[in-house]
Amino acid sequence: MIRRHTPRANRTILVATILLALPVLAALVSLVWTPYNPIPVNAGERMLAPGASHPLGTDSFGRDIVSLLMYGARISLTVGFVAVAIALVIGVPVGVLSGMRGGRVDQVLMRLTDVVLAFPALLLMIVFGAAFGANTTSATIALGIAAAPAFARLSRAGTLQVMSRDYITAARSANRGGLYIARRHVLPNIASLIVVQASVAFSMAVLSEAALSYLGFGAAPPTPSWGRMLQEGQAYLYNNPLLVLWPGLAIALTVLALNLLGDGLRDRFDPRRVAQR
Amino acid sequence: MLPAFVRRAATLVATAVVASMAVFWLLSVVPGDPAQVALGLNASPDALAAQRAAMGLDQPLVLRYLDWIGGLFRGDFGVSVVSKLPVGPEILDKVQVTLTLVFCALVVALVIALPVGILSAIRARSADGVVVSAASQVGMSVPGFLVGMLLVTVFSVRLGWFPAGGWVAPSDNFLEFLRHVTLPALALGAVQAAVLTRYVRSAVLEILREDFIRTARSKGLRPLQALVVHGLRNAAVPVLTVTGVQLAAMLVGAVVIERVFVINGLGSMLLDRVGSRDMVAVQGIVMVLVLLVLVINTLVDVLYTAIDPRLRTRVSQ
């Protein structure tokens, strides 16, 4: 009665992938080409309405909005990707080690995790920005560090479950080393948990980067980022609300896609939850 | 029970102390000379040196840390290097504002999430359930400050129903307080409502599947009655757990919302003092925020271990 793959889970993943394709493609294409150069100011073309030459119009500096959004996608996705990578690289080994070794190692590592967990992502980003300069690098590193404890806890919980199974005892008695067990048994089994968490962390990273840029701590000008577009557009909310609408939509779309992806993957990997949908 | 509680408390304190070291070290690396800020343009090098000595900036790091942490234990947060006024009372004032805002946002979130989540779980197979699911997905994806900006533009500037910003304490004038807190609480709480709705729905669905609920229903009780009579207590725990996690997230979200609505809470104070390199104040504020998060996290952990370990992975953020 309980099926591993249901049409619903697959459908969610499909929708998510389609939605995510837009920002991802935009980011990738922006590496080689954008309709216009989004950096230079064109004083003569400010605040144009959407039209033939500029499908979404221009901003207060005369820059093409489509190009700005594409460039902004690059920033948001890069920050998210690298931050999640950092969090993975720090968090998973810590969690697995903690779960496998137990005892003092576990205690110490989990206490350290608690300390990091006490620093919410945005707070850490602000403090890092103040300490090391407000730019995407410090923001990404801060995000990665702030997201790591979730991965650590998750990996630890998953590892503990795996370690209690019979084939581990068998492997142990066959004198298999920790690293082998980790690679062969633990990691494949916790992979699904990590993947789901990764997409959740990614979406939180995109939101946090936008908030940070809005506060003025994020990407340095004139680099366009969706959050900065929101901050710059706020002053024109009365004259031209589109300046806020486009980046807002971009953020919402990307975060929605990532959340849906996480949901779909969660459903696909956890058969118990399937029946609830 | 008691030894576990004492152990938890001890862990909390130990974690807080380590966190304080991290805070102090991080902020000591921050560039910008507080003496320069205090004295401003054209201050002579002698005056600057004297100012630095007065601020205690020329002592070794460890001594300054011990000085500071000792003060914290006594409740003395130090004197702001730029405003020359004690930091503690100001933090106390502002933390009340932020906590009140967060509490109101939580109320908004629960008022939306509980009925919507419960109802949509009961009607899981009908169109309602899908709509709620989709709506909550979209709601989670929009940045809170964008919601705030739009709320201000529509309800405050265009319609004039609510003030565009500012804060009135509930003890000063409750009606004015309600007027000022409505939009920011909505902005902060709406996004969290979306998140909570999903968890409420998920928890209720889970409960509805349980055997004892089926038994109750087979006895002839309607779904809502079965839920209330048998399942609510069980559903409450995972929801409470998630609420705790969201509380910590809302505390930080308040930083951005305070900027949009010009509310002088801890978040505004933090951004302001970071800009003026008022390290004493920033240390104090960060420490207070960290302590609040730690306390919330500890409470959530306690709830965690009280429930079915299966749910631990499911409700992980």
Place this chain on the structure above:
Amino acid sequence: MTRTHRRATTLAVAVITATLALSACAGSAPNDSSTNTLTVALQASPLNLDYTTSAGAAIPQALLYNVYEPLVKLDDAGEIIDLLAVSHTVSDDRLTYSFTLQPDVTFSNGTPLTADSVKFSLDRLKTDWTTASAAQLSSISSVDVVSDTEVTITLSAPDNTFLYNLAGPAGTIFSPDAVSDLAGTAVGTGPYEVESYATASSLELVANTDYWGGTPGLDAITINYFADTNAQSNALLSGDADAIVGLSSPQLLTQFGGDDRFAITEGTTNGEVVLSMNNARAPFSDVRVRQAVRYAIDNQAVLDTVQQGYGTLIGSMVPPTDPWYTDLTADFAYDPDRARELLAEAGQTSLDVSFAIPNQPPIVAAAQVVQSQLAEVGITATITTLEFPSVWLDQVFTRADYDLSLVNHVEPRDIVQFSTPGYYFGYSNPDADAILAAAISGTNEQFVQGMTDYARLISDDAAAEFLYLLPQLNIAVSGVTGLTENSTSQSIDLTGVTRTN
């Protein structure tokens, strides 16, 4: 619909309706305009109440003239008029200034204003002041009490800027009994007193009913501070404030135009937006490179993009309101070809420079336009935003670790800083210094001519690029009268404000 569902829905609807009704009821309560008070929305907030030891334009903006008074003040046209001094005379050698004080003036703590208060206040400049404005009166050599109401100030050398600077914060008269806690309490002779100050939030002023100049126009003034200019204008739109003085984002003006609830005025300021070039090191130690930068900038385009056209183009660091203003805007008119020529001459055809700016939105916006225009002539300027004031003060102002910077210089008549040793401009020109010194100590005609020459020299030598002069944009609800249209001093002068509604 099941019964429970209907009940729940009804309950929800009731709750929501009640909340909206409650808020709407509260929301429709009109602003209490029956009391004679004013709420002003400003941006930068004072660190505390003491401008003798704490920096920042916000403190004198709030307290000068409103709470504290000097012997003379600057009026809305920038003219020096008597204030605490009922009259003054200047000796022929221009070394001695004699002031007769207003009779029966008391500080807000009840103590009387006497010549002793004046001597006390001016003597403190050398010993207790740590902020830079004290140096403006460094030409004072002694202050002598002649009688209770007469005081003479002797200068060490003739100083044409003396009386003007005496009208500024440095000339503030304090009560000798009340300087122990200047940061927390302000005891002055002005028409308003400080009732309370919530740091970075709001300053409450209340009328000084014993004011020597007659009953103040308002019973109380509340100054609310907004870090964000959008929030500041929203406050005015939604009725939470009565006036904005010095709106920094002109694009918000369109929300107020055509709305007869509000009156908008545009006046002048002393705020020059200066694109500074580090004269002390390469590449900007080469005058040709500096001149190239001046030619490369299309000031009108920057003004239009950032300020929606509000503001005045200036050729040197002199506002049109100063007596020695000459229109030098044509001297370095936009000419990118000439810029490229000069750069080629100097052998700098593809420059890479740092552009360290404060993270204030109007500055960040202007910097992006400037960067774009510089790129057209082959100069790559990499922008770094620094927190203002702290990091900018440290890195750019004190350590001069920058190539290009962009900052609003608000103080009146601050072109003299080009001759201040160690100033962050890094400009060092003994000829210019000589011209300035002669102007300051010369006759009045020599003063105006000397300053004119000085300004021209600074411009010709491209010591910096002067993007534009900021306008003073005030918005007030109709019925508020007496707000000074121009910003001529370091004060936001509210002493003449009254309400007719």
